[in-house]
Amino acid sequence: MNRRKAIKLSILAGSTMVSPALMSSTLNHNVMKKGKENGTKCENLKINLGNICFYIFSDGYLTLNKPQPTFAPAIPPAQFMDEMEKSHLTKNIINFAINIMLIKTQEKTILIDAGMGNHFGDKQGWLLNNIENAGFSRNSITDILITHAHRDHIGGLITNDGTIVYPNAKYHIAKEEYDFWMSDNPDFSKSKLTFEQKNTTIDFTKKVLNRIKEKIVLFHPGDFLFSLVQTELAAGHTPGHTIFTISSEGKSIKNVVDVFHSPLLISNPEWGIEFDIDFEQGIHTRTQILEDCYINKQLVMSSHLPWPGLGYIDKRDKYYWSPIYYYTPTEINL
DSSP states (O other): OTTTSSOOOOOOOOOOOOOOGGGGGOOOHHHHHHHHHHHHOOOEEEEEEETTEEEEEEEEEEEEOOOOOOOOOTSSSHHHHHHHHTTTTTTEEEEEEEEEEEEEOOOOOOEEOOOOOSSSSBBOOHHHHHHHTTTTOOGGOEEEEEOOOOOOHHHBBBBBOOOOOSTTTTEEEEEEHHHHHHHSOOOOOOOOOHHHHHHHHHHHHHHHHHHHHGGEEEEEETETTTTTTTEETTTTTTTOOOEEEEEEEEEEEEEEEEOSSSSHHOOOOGOBBBTTTSSHHHHHHHHHHHHHHHTTOOOOEEEESSTTEEEEEEEEESSSEEOOSSSSSSEOOO
């Protein structure tokens, strides 16, 4: 699609054996009832990329009050607030979308991460209702690619009582990522998280990974998965943070996952974010990927930029985010 000729419409929020325990296909009734009471329904966005079809769904959003020092911990507050104002962002609040990709092929239905689930409030956990509203069942998900093991990407794999949400899926995660979280003492020495934040993060991640471990399939970044997903290591956010590209008929999209959480980190990649387990490596990776996407005019998807998280990296004196131009609210032909 030629983005200069299109009419812009802003869409704003906008192999292993299976144990009997993992074969359970009955979700806790109260969890399902809670999801329905939330009344959350978002139209999905269907995207046709050559002969590949994929969808983007919302799992809700996260709100970060007083975003500094989580963002830009070493930057003077006045400079940070000035940049927020230039970006037309609400003072002292940053919202993150939770954008989830689902790839449909003849043989497989592949979910890329599973959102946050209902563990932390009703602003998240919309994914299951939304994919069911689009005609997919949780039992039809054959594979889940876990890009990294933060709570907003794996929380939706289990309910509050530990029930597996997608009982028929295999769970694919980078060996580097799995080994880090499942070690006796994950190394956070290069992060800026507090001791309490670190322990809370580790405990939740281990809980989820232990629950699905009998169906986990390990891969190495660089592997080509499902005959269509080219994986790539983007270390810094986590040690095994995996981004990927899907291509068809000369067209491609790169899902950069959590390389940048906000347009602020596109225009100021050196500011950094405390969510990165290796803070300095995160800055290096972010800068490198921004330049690669800009030079290659690469269509990008982001897990946390404003819905639907699709666009391009452009550059004047700084990098900046250019949302994709499209004129149909529910389907794009690339």
